Amino acid sequence: MSEALLQSALNGAHSDGFVRVEELGVQGMITLRGDFASAGFAAAVEKVTGLALPAQRKISIGENATVAWMSPDELLVLVDYASVDATVAALTEGLAGEHALVANVSDARAFFRLSGDDGAVRDVMAKVAPVDFSPEAFGPGDIRRTRLAQVAGAFWSPEPGVMQVICFRSVAQYAFDLLRISSETGGEVGHLG
Amino acid sequence: MLILECPYCGVQCEETELHADGEAHLKRFGPGSSDDEFEGYLFRRENPKGVHFERWRHVNGCGKYFHAARCTATLEVFGTYSAQTLEPPKDLQDKISAKRPGWTWRELKGEG
Numbered sequence: 001m002s003e004a005l006l007q008s009a010l011n012g013a014h015s016d017g018f019v020r021v022e023e024l025g026v027q028g029m030i031t032l033r034g035d036f037a038s039a040g041f042a043a044a045v046e047k048v049t050g051l052a053l054p055a056q057r058k059i060s061i062g063e064n065a066t067v068a069w070m071s072p073d074e075l076l077v078l079v080d081y082a083s084v085d086a087t088v089a090a091l092t093e094g095l096a097g098e099h100a101l102v103a104n105v106s107d108a109r110a111f112f113r114l115s116g117d118d119g120a121v122r123d124v125m126a127k128v129a130p131v132d133f134s135p136e137a138f139g140p141g142d143i144r145r146t147r148l149a150q151v152a153g154a155f156w157s158p159e160p161g162v163m164q165v166i167c168f169r170s171v172a173q174y175a176f177d178l179l180r181i182s183s184e185t186g187g188e189v190g191h192l193g
Numbered sequence: 194m195l196i197l198e199c200p201y202c203g204v205q206c207e208e209t210e211l212h213a214d215g216e217a218h219l220k221r222f223g224p225g226s227s228d229d230e231f232e233g234y235l236f237r238r239e240n241p242k243g244v245h246f247e248r249w250r251h252v253n254g255c256g257k258y259f260h261a262a263r264c265t266a267t268l269e270v271f272g273t274y275s276a277q278t279l280e281p282p283k284d285l286q287d288k289i290s291a292k293r294p295g296w297t298w299r300e301l302k303g304e305g
Binding site: 056057070071072074130144145146147152 | 201202203204206207209210253254255256257
């Protein structure tokens, strides 16, 4: 990979309102499509990532990889940016003979992290996505693929008080501004915490 | 606000997460069909007051198409089901019959 591509979309922009919003650095992301019911598919995913296929709307976070359920035939695999090419090669090899697709989409994405009080983080997300953010409805291990105001996005909460958000790189500025404005001091909601 | 359950994600999607995609179960008439059949395929659509079957796409989500059965007069949703089918599942049709006895839609007829 050339050095130029190693720059994230917004160069690590951040804002500190009642919730901290920061753009994370480059992140390896691989789109994986195939037949979940096929034993060969599940075996290849497990061999490369060390993780079993996640259940519907779940995300499995492992030591070296994270695997997220995106649709009944699509997974998102997150690994270190530096190991993307090797992971793609390993998955492609493991899936030889399967009807499957492995695509490196790392440079097509932007990645954000919201942190602060758990209720406040959930309030910010609830402003921008049509999702029930109560802890009972959306907890650790859940991932939701939906919209962030007017653009597509996905998010999960790896631990209380943290929300990680991904969207397309082409709308990174829009998504950051949306999260920044939604978390400005003075805009607290106090509904979820 | 319409809330439909995506049969692929299991998510209770509110309308803004979805895209309406017109009538369900259209049969395509292409080359070799009569002018009348082709016109019907292209233009003639049901516009019922009551039970209706529609195609929706979970566009801000899994991206899959699915079908929904609902009442256009009350906005009651009877159910959603897979797009990989030529007609609504029997149990859904029975459910609609229980709520709207004698319903009809194109060639489909409810009981009661």
